[in-house]
Amino acid sequence: xxxxxxxxxxxxxxxxxxxxxxxxxxxxxxxxxxxxxxxxxxxxxxxxxxxxxxxxxxxxxxxxxxxxxxxxxxxxxxxxxxxxxxxxxxxxxxxxxxxxxxxxxxxxxxxxxxxxxxxxxxxxxxxxxxxxxxxxxxxxxxxxxxxxxxxxxxxxxxxxxxxxxxxxxxxxxxxxxxxxxxxxxxxxxxxxxxxxxxxxxxxxxxxxxxxxxxxxxxxxxxxxxxxxxxxxxxxxxxxxxxxxxxxxxxxxxxxxxxxxxxxxxxxxxxxxxxxxxxxxxxxxxxxxxxxxxxxxxxxxxxxxxxxxxxxxxxxxxxxxxxxxxxxxxxxxxxxxxxxxxxxxxxxxxxxxxxxxxxxxxxxxxxxxxxxxxxxxxxxxxxxxxxxxxxxxxxxxxxxxxxxxxxxxxxxxxxxxxxxxxxxxxxxxx
Numbered sequence: 001x002x003x004x005x006x007x008x009x010x011x012x013x014x015x016x017x018x019x020x021x022x023x024x025x026x027x028x029x030x031x032x033x034x035x036x037x038x039x040x041x042x043x044x045x046x047x048x049x050x051x052x053x054x055x056x057x058x059x060x061x062x063x064x065x066x067x068x069x070x071x072x073x074x075x076x077x078x079x080x081x082x083x084x085x086x087x088x089x090x091x092x093x094x095x096x097x098x099x100x101x102x103x104x105x106x107x108x109x110x111x112x113x114x115x116x117x118x119x120x121x122x123x124x125x126x127x128x129x130x131x132x133x134x135x136x137x138x139x140x141x142x143x144x145x146x147x148x149x150x151x152x153x154x155x156x157x158x159x160x161x162x163x164x165x166x167x168x169x170x171x172x173x174x175x176x177x178x179x180x181x182x183x184x185x186x187x188x189x190x191x192x193x194x195x196x197x198x199x200x201x202x203x204x205x206x207x208x209x210x211x212x213x214x215x216x217x218x219x220x221x222x223x224x225x226x227x228x229x230x231x232x233x234x235x236x237x238x239x240x241x242x243x244x245x246x247x248x249x250x251x252x253x254x255x256x257x258x259x260x261x262x263x264x265x266x267x268x269x270x271x272x273x274x275x276x277x278x279x280x281x282x283x284x285x286x287x288x289x290x291x292x293x294x295x296x297x298x299x300x301x302x303x304x305x306x307x308x309x310x311x312x313x314x315x316x317x318x319x320x321x322x323x324x325x326x327x328x329x330x331x332x333x334x335x336x337x338x339x340x341x342x343x344x345x346x347x348x349x350x351x352x353x354x355x356x357x358x359x360x361x362x363x364x365x366x367x368x369x370x371x372x373x374x375x376x377x378x379x380x381x382x383x384x385x386x387x388x389x390x391x392x393x394x395x396x397x398x399x400x401x402x403x404x405x406x407x408x409x410x411x412x413x414x415x416x417x418x419x420x421x422x423x424x425x426x427x428x429x
Contacts, residue, residue: 001065006223007033010216011040019168019215021124021148023421027377027385029222030149031061034120038095039066045096045117049138052076052101053332054122054355062097075100085110095394102126107136119143121167123354124150124376128160130174135163151381152374153421156414158182158200161210168213169296181206200417207421217421220385225364229390233401234292237283239280242277243279257282271403280308281369285397290316292365292395295409297342297360303349303379305368312345313367317344324360327352337361353379361389367397369407373414 005009010033014020018041024030038046048058055074062072081333084098100108109332115179119141121127127135146167154160159182162174178184183198196301200206211217220226238375245251249264262277264270279285293316304310317324323336328348336343337360345358361383370376384392398404 001032001036003032003036004029004223006218007036010218012037014214014216015040016142017214020216021150021153021164021168021210022216022218023150023153024216024218025220026151026381028151028218028223029386030060030151031122034122034147034149035061035065037147038097038118038120039069040159041118041147043095043116043118043145045114046070046098046120046338047111047114047117047141048097048099048120048122049102049105049123050099051126051130051173051355052103053327053351055099055101057284057355058099070095070097072097072099076104078211079299081108081110086109102134105245106133112137112140112142115142116144118145118147119167120147120149122149124148124167125153125160125162127163127167128154130163130166139163139228152377154374154418154420156373156417157197158206158417159184159205161206165210165213168215170209170213201422210421217302220381224386226384227396228385228387229380229392231396233396233398234288236278236282236288237397238402239277239282239398241281242274242399245273245277251277251313253281258269273284275368275407276306278310278402278404279304280306280312282399285367286312286316288397289313289365290365293317293320293322295342296363299337299341299355300344301358301361301364301382302344302346302372303347303352303364303366304346305370309367310348313346327356347379347382349379353382356382357385357387358382359385359388362388363393363395365397367398369398369404369411371407373411373418376411377415377418 005030010022020037022030022033050058055076059072059074062070071087073080073096075081075084075098084096087096105111121138127138129135130139148164148167153164159178162177181200181202183201184195185198186193187196200418215328241251241253243265245262249270252261262273264273302313304313314324323340323343325334325337325343325345328351334345337345337358349370364383380394
């Protein structure tokens with residue numbers, strides 16, 4: 001296997017670390033660096049935790065590049081899970097690699113018995129909520145070596161770094177971490193206390209501590225010259241229904257011959273329904289989408305949030321007999337994307353923003369925005385990555401004077417915080 005110079009440099013810089021975080025921008029080949037680090041560490045037992053959609057990719061990677069050195073087990077399969085533990089108990093010549101997804105790992109209690117092993121977390125930001133079941137489980141494991149991989153380690157929220165830094169060996173309590181690095185206050189206007197993050201402090205000190213504990217930061221532009229990116233906002237009028245709901249938290253209307261009643265009884269439901277009124281319930285936005293797909297015969301990537309949005313968008317594409325691919329929580333089908341130059345690929349943010357190489361396309365349409373900066377920044381890299389030869393265009397369908405403008409403003413702010421972590425003083429490529 002031949003590594004890029006930047007990958008070799010990162011491995012060389014961390015050769016003396018057995019706990020390391022490769023926070024490399026999306027598209028720089030974190031899989032290659034992480035897998036090679038596993039081989040270099042040389043543990044007999046190795047556990048790779050990733051998204052469900054990436055299990056096959058990790059299996060293929062080890063089979064392709066390390067077939068003589070490793071034996072791979074898909075721990076989502078009960079038969080492989082049993083064999084994995086059987087092999088541990090014998091004198092086996094190869095490094096064994098067990099691969100499992102985040103949503104299943106906490107159901108495999110037997111993994112808590114492992115010791116003296118290497119743990120690799122692909123997209124380690126998925127354990128940033130230390131109260132989630134998967135995070136609690138991962139933090140309860142007893143690995144000797146740690147490898148974290150992520151292009152967006154915090155989604156612009158430094159308070160979410162604590163669980164990853166804890167794995168790397170920084171034994172600072174969560175309370176002390178917040179007191180030293182996070183500006184916050186408590187708001188009880190909803191009847192219960194909610195922590196409100198106002199900003200951050202001692203940021204240079206935080207970045208220095210992170211590097212001390214094995215964090216490596218690398219941006220794409222420091223390594224490769226990729227094509228230009230162009231953002232194209234398309235402002236859509238809000239509907240009378242949206243304005244009425246925003247004023248009264250209540251609206252009734254007819255949609256596709258169905259009576260709709262939306263009641264914003266809580267902050268969460270008001271937020272949800274405002275987003276939906278800017279999406280599938282906005283006919284002007286659907287018309288703008290239709291105009292965009294009529295204006296080109298190039299491959300298009302379309303990001304959406306809700307199933308109702310997908311249904312409305314697919315109804316439009318069906319009118320023009322456009323080949324369609326789809327990635328969501330239930331389906332991963334890229335047949336049309338691979339075979340048809342005029343295809344449209346719909347990606348639901350949670351399932352499609354991370355880990356997919358879609359550089360055959362150079363245009364993305366954002367029908368509605370995500371609320372996660374991490375998913376937003378990851379989604380952009382599906383096309384703007386190594387192998388892309390064309391300029392990339394991002395079309396944002398934004399309802400004016402609406403919750404969507406506020407969301408995009410927050411996403412931009414979070415990106416600034418994330419970018420600040422990647423500023424390196426001592427390393428250049």
